[in-house]
Amino acid sequence: MNAPTKSEAKGLHSALRYNFIAMVGNENVRAATAADTIGGAQPKLVIEPGTASEIAEILRLSNEAGLAVIPRGGGTKLEWGNPPSRADLILSTARMTEIIEHAWADLTVSVEAGCTIQRLQETLAQHGQRLALDPLWPEKATVGGVLSTNDSGALRLRFGALRDLIIGATVALPDGTLASSGGKVVKNVAGYDLPKLVTGALGTLGVITRAVFRVHPLPRNTRSFSMSAANAEETQHLVLAVQNSKLAHTFLQSHFSDDAPPVSDILFEGTDAGLAAQEAQLRTLSAPAIVRDASTATWTAREELWTLSEPASTAIAKISILPAEMARAMKRMEHIANGHQVRWRALVYATGIGWLRLEGKPGSLRGALQALRGELEGQSCSVVALHRPEKMPAFDAWGTAGDALPLMKAVKQQLDPKNTLNPGRFVGGI
Amino acid sequence: MNPMEARILDELRTIVGDRGLISSPEELHTYECDGLTNFRVMPRAVVLPNSTEQVQAIVGICHRERMPFVARGSGTGLSGGALPVENGIVISLARMNRILEVDFPNARVVVEPGVINLDVTGRVSPQDYFYAPDPSSQSICSIGGNVAENSGGAHCLKYGFTTTHVLGLEVVLPDASLIHLGGKTLDTPGYDLAGVFVGSEGTLGVATRIILRIVKRPECIRTLLAAFPSTNEAGAAVSDIIAAGMLPAAIEMMDNLAIQAAEAAVHANYPNCGGLLLVELDGPVAEVEALMTDVNEICRSNGASEIRAAQSDAERALVWKGRKAAFAAMGRISPNYIVQDGVIPRTALPRVMSEITRLSQEAGVRVANVFHAGDGNLHPLVLYDRRISGQEEAAEALSSRILELCIEAGGSITGEHGVGEDKKKMMSKMFAEPDLATMQRVRCAFDPLQLSNPTKVFPTPRLCGEKPGEYVAHPAESEGIAERY
Numbered sequence: 076m077n078a079p080t081k082s083e084a085k086g087l088h089s090a091l092r093y094n095f096i097a098m099v100g101n102e103n104v105r106a107a108t109a110a111d112t113i114g115g116a117q118p119k120l121v122i123e124p125g126t127a128s129e130i131a132e133i134l135r136l137s138n139e140a141g142l143a144v145i146p147r148g149g150g151t152k153l154e155w156g157n158p159p160s161r162a163d164l165i166l167s168t169a170r171m172t173e174i175i176e177h178a179w180a181d182l183t184v185s186v187e188a189g190c191t192i193q194r195l196q197e198t199l200a201q202h203g204q205r206l207a208l209d210p211l212w213p214e215k216a217t218v219g220g221v222l223s224t225n226d227s228g229a230l231r232l233r234f235g236a237l238r239d240l241i242i243g244a245t246v247a248l249p250d251g252t253l254a255s256s257g258g259k260v261v262k263n264v265a266g267y268d269l270p271k272l273v274t275g276a277l278g279t280l281g282v283i284t285r286a287v288f289r290v291h292p293l294p295r296n297t298r299s300f301s302m303s304a305a306n307a308e309e310t311q312h313l314v315l316a317v318q319n320s321k322l323a324h325t326f327l328q329s330h331f332s333d334d335a336p337p338v339s340d341i342l343f344e345g346t347d348a349g350l351a352a353q354e355a356q357l358r359t360l361s362a363p364a365i366v367r368d369a370s371t372a373t374w375t376a377r378e379e380l381w382t383l384s385e386p387a388s389t390a391i392a393k394i395s396i397l398p399a400e401m402a403r404a405m406k407r408m409e410h411i412a413n414g415h416q417v418r419w420r421a422l423v424y425a426t427g428i429g430w431l432r433l434e435g436k437p438g439s440l441r442g443a444l445q446a447l448r449g450e451l452e453g454q455s456c457s458v459v460a461l462h463r464p465e466k467m468p469a470f471d472a473w474g475t476a477g478d479a480l481p482l483m484k485a486v487k488q489q490l491d492p493k494n495t496l497n498p499g500r501f502v503g504g505i
Numbered sequence: 506m507n508p509m510e511a512r513i514l515d516e517l518r519t520i521v522g523d524r525g526l527i528s529s530p531e532e533l534h535t536y537e538c539d540g541l542t543n544f545r546v547m548p549r550a551v552v553l554p555n556s557t558e559q560v561q562a563i564v565g566i567c568h569r570e571r572m573p574f575v576a577r578g579s580g581t582g583l584s585g586g587a588l589p590v591e592n593g594i595v596i597s598l599a600r601m602n603r604i605l606e607v608d609f610p611n612a613r614v615v616v617e618p619g620v621i622n623l624d625v626t627g628r629v630s631p632q633d634y635f636y637a638p639d640p641s642s643q644s645i646c647s648i649g650g651n652v653a654e655n656s657g658g659a660h661c662l663k664y665g666f667t668t669t670h671v672l673g674l675e676v677v678l679p680d681a682s683l684i685h686l687g688g689k690t691l692d693t694p695g696y697d698l699a700g701v702f703v704g705s706e707g708t709l710g711v712a713t714r715i716i717l718r719i720v721k722r723p724e725c726i727r728t729l730l731a732a733f734p735s736t737n738e739a740g741a742a743v744s745d746i747i748a749a750g751m752l753p754a755a756i757e758m759m760d761n762l763a764i765q766a767a768e769a770a771v772h773a774n775y776p777n778c779g780g781l782l783l784v785e786l787d788g789p790v791a792e793v794e795a796l797m798t799d800v801n802e803i804c805r806s807n808g809a810s811e812i813r814a815a816q817s818d819a820e821r822a823l824v825w826k827g828r829k830a831a832f833a834a835m836g837r838i839s840p841n842y843i844v845q846d847g848v849i850p851r852t853a854l855p856r857v858m859s860e861i862t863r864l865s866q867e868a869g870v871r872v873a874n875v876f877h878a879g880d881g882n883l884h885p886l887v888l889y890d891r892r893i894s895g896q897e898e899a900a901e902a903l904s905s906r907i908l909e910l911c912i913e914a915g916g917s918i919t920g921e922h923g924v925g926e927d928k929k930k931m932m933s934k935m936f937a938e939p940d941l942a943t944m945q946r947v948r949c950a951f952d953p954l955q956l957s958n959p960t961k962v963f964p965t966p967r968l969c970g971e972k973p974g975e976y977v978a979h980p981a982e983s984e985g986i987a988e989r990y
Binding site: 178180238253259263266268269276294315319345352393397456459474477480482483486501 | 608609610611612613654655657661665666668669678682683684685686688689690691692693694695696697698700701703704705721722723724744747748750751752788789790791792793794795796848849850851852877880881882915916917918919920921922923924928932935936937939940941942943944946947948949950951962
């Protein structure tokens with residue numbers, strides 16, 4: 076990697092560029108290429124700082140110079156959110172990969188933002204522990220990126236989402252402040268819970284440089300089963316019956332599509348004795364539905380749904396509904412898909428969080444998403460578009476943020492008054 | 506009373522009616538402190554609204570008059586969070602105590618802030634659900650207060666804190682606007698401001714409606730008492746339980762002094778020993794029984810002299826009664842005591858315990874210890890006699906020193922009681938100035954005029970818009986609205 080030449084990084088004040096180079100070294104500053112484009116915006120520079128202080132200082136200098144900064148971890152979910160209104164600098168955490176402390180006997184881990192989830196899990200596993208989270212693409216996704224996008228999977232039913240697992244964070248703000256909150260103990264109510272504020276904020280308030288998580292033991296043994304149902308109503312009935320039972324399942328997810336009857340997968344973790352007893356209870360509870368051992372595809376169902384072989388004709392959205400409204404939402408989806416001539420399938424967890432994949436012409440995809448959002452938002456549910464084909468007509472990723480939007484803007488104004496971080500990417504134009 | 510005050514009182518009375526306004530000095534005494542009685546401030550008035558609209562109207566007057574307010578639930582807090590502020594009013598949510606909605610299929614309950622914690626469980630237990638956060642004061646403390654303090658309880662080791670179970674909030678902001686944070690569904694688009702609000706100790710506004718998650722009761726609950734020679738052996742057993750990959754519903758520890766007090770107060774029939782462990786496992790019967798065998802073995806191998814399983818619900822209730830009464834029980838063995846609340850990484854327990862013992866002997870002040878041992882939350886009870894000259898000061902010094910030990914061990918100055926008035930000076934020992942300044946900036950987004958419980962949590966109040974280190978006049982200040990303090 077070479078230092079940017081004048082022509083490569085034109086538009087960036089040269090004194091500023093050389094400040095960056097002096098701080099992080101020539102080899103960690105490069106001109107951005109077409110591969111770094113984000114939502115159609117072409118940044119000028121990519122910087123890979125090595126420390127939290129460097130991140131804070133780069134932010135401060137960029138903020139003063141009025142540059143727009145796009146924080147980047149593993150780059151797996153950069154398309155989530157709206158396209159940025161401006162993009163000058165990519166601030167990458169690729170070099171900040173240290174696992175600072177795995178206090179295994181205290182069930183906590185402190186880790187730098189650029190560490191991949193997979194490497195973190197491998198380290199935790201050496202002491203029989205895990206971060207009880209199953210985000211997308213763990214081999215590439217980083218701690219900071221997963222936190223900023225609030226990406227959780229099926230395990231959330233049992234262990235909660237990132238908001239329930241993060242216990243401390245250090246964040247660099249655009250004015251160069253490096254602020255820590257929370258701590259490294261699981262139970263702690265001193266001060267505001269800012270780790271929750273930056274979780275899911277899509278990097279619009281600050282750049283997460285370090286996080287502390289509570290961790291969980293790896294399960295002794297696991298068993299998973301799949302159960303077929305004739306239709307969405309039967310699936311709904313089964314899911315609510317399991318949720319209302321004494322079973323201590325770890326996840327429960329249901330697959331819906333336009334070309335196959337629904338299937339639900341359930342995972343149990345525990346001792347052999349406990350697992351045998353739970354299997355027997357499940358069989359009684361779910362009769363007459365057939366219970367069979369789940370295939371290994373169960374574990375990768377979400378990534379499989381995300382396979383983008385035809386990105387130009389595929390849209391993917393995250394939906395959040397009430398658990399007991401699952402069947403109704405799927406029936407509406409079916410109706411809307413027919414009307415707009417799109418193919419669809421969905422993976423919905425018993426928590427009410429689901430993932431929706433639509434295939435069709437870009438205009439039809441937009442129409443279907445708009446119709447679904449229109450119906451669900453009325454019932455305090457949400458549809459967030461995560462992947463949209465380039466040619467799809469403009470469609471806000473988030474939908475309404477409700478009457479708290481002015482307050483959200485006030486929080487943004489307090490922490491990033493010049494709109495330096497990820498401008499225009501979050502709800503309501505934040 | 507000056508005419509302005511009479512005018513405001515009349516206006517408040519119009520909103521809440523005669524019975525909703527308390528302004529006579531003798532009645533106001535009830536509200537001059539919360540569960541932490543060594544701080545007392547007389548409020549100008551106490552108003553008791555019974556609807557969100559009334560709260561909005563009251564806060565509207567406070568905003569217009571630049572008059573600070575403190576929201577109050579049941580007043581059981583132990584950090585002075587509900588302590589009135591000078592020249593301010595108290596908004597008591599005690600009359601807003603309706604359970605508005607119970608939705609079993611979605612496991613959601615919607616409540617007003619004055620609903621008592623245990624009443625939520627009472628309402629849903631016929632269908633075999635419960636509300637998980639269980640602070641020791643759960644039979645009298647309110648959900649609104651729990652939200653302010655992010656209350657925990659013995660079972661948060663497995664089930665999480667109040668913040669885990671609050672999905673949405675209706676909030677009256679300090680400018681009297683009404684907003685909704687979170688909701689009945691998860692991950693509502695936008696910042697997780699419900700997550701910020703819970704545990705903000707009443708400094709960001711007043712919650713008027715709260716959406717809670719309820720949990721299905723486990724198939725079985727097993728509770729075991731194990732008697733150890735000292736807290737060291739009991740602590741080692743806890744570490745082994747965790748290392749074995751178990752996540753009990755609760756692990757509580759008491760030292761000998763705490764056992765004696767609990768025995769004197771409620772006759773819980775605890776074994777007399779140096780370190781008592783209470784371990785509770787819940788879940789499917791087969792699973793819990795398999796794990797209970799392991800817990801038994803771990804306790805035995807760490808030197809437990811006696812292991813006893815609660816044989817019935819009544820026995821289990823008695824075991825918990827002793828533990829939950831432990832704070833109040835101190836009155837049986839000491840005329841005065843300080844309830845401390847600190848957190849350490851669990852592995853630091855032996856070191857911190859021996860240091861507490863040493864400091865206690867050095868100061869000639871007894872300390873009884875009750876812990877949520879699973880998550881390292883210590884509740885040292887510092888015993889003293891106010892009538893003996895110098896004892897109160899010695900007890901307070903020791904109590905503060907214990908918190909410093911917690912910080913030095915990498916822990917926290919509060920695990921569940923909050924910072925409030927009591928610990929705001931300790932905040933700068935736990936957090937650096939930029940950390941606190943960042944929290945203040947978030948506060949300024951919610952409450953730019955700093956009217957909502959303004960003197961709590963932070964060691965040095967700062968006007969919004971003020972930069973640390975340099976003085977810039979705040980617009981409110983230039984306009985003569987606010988003064989620096």
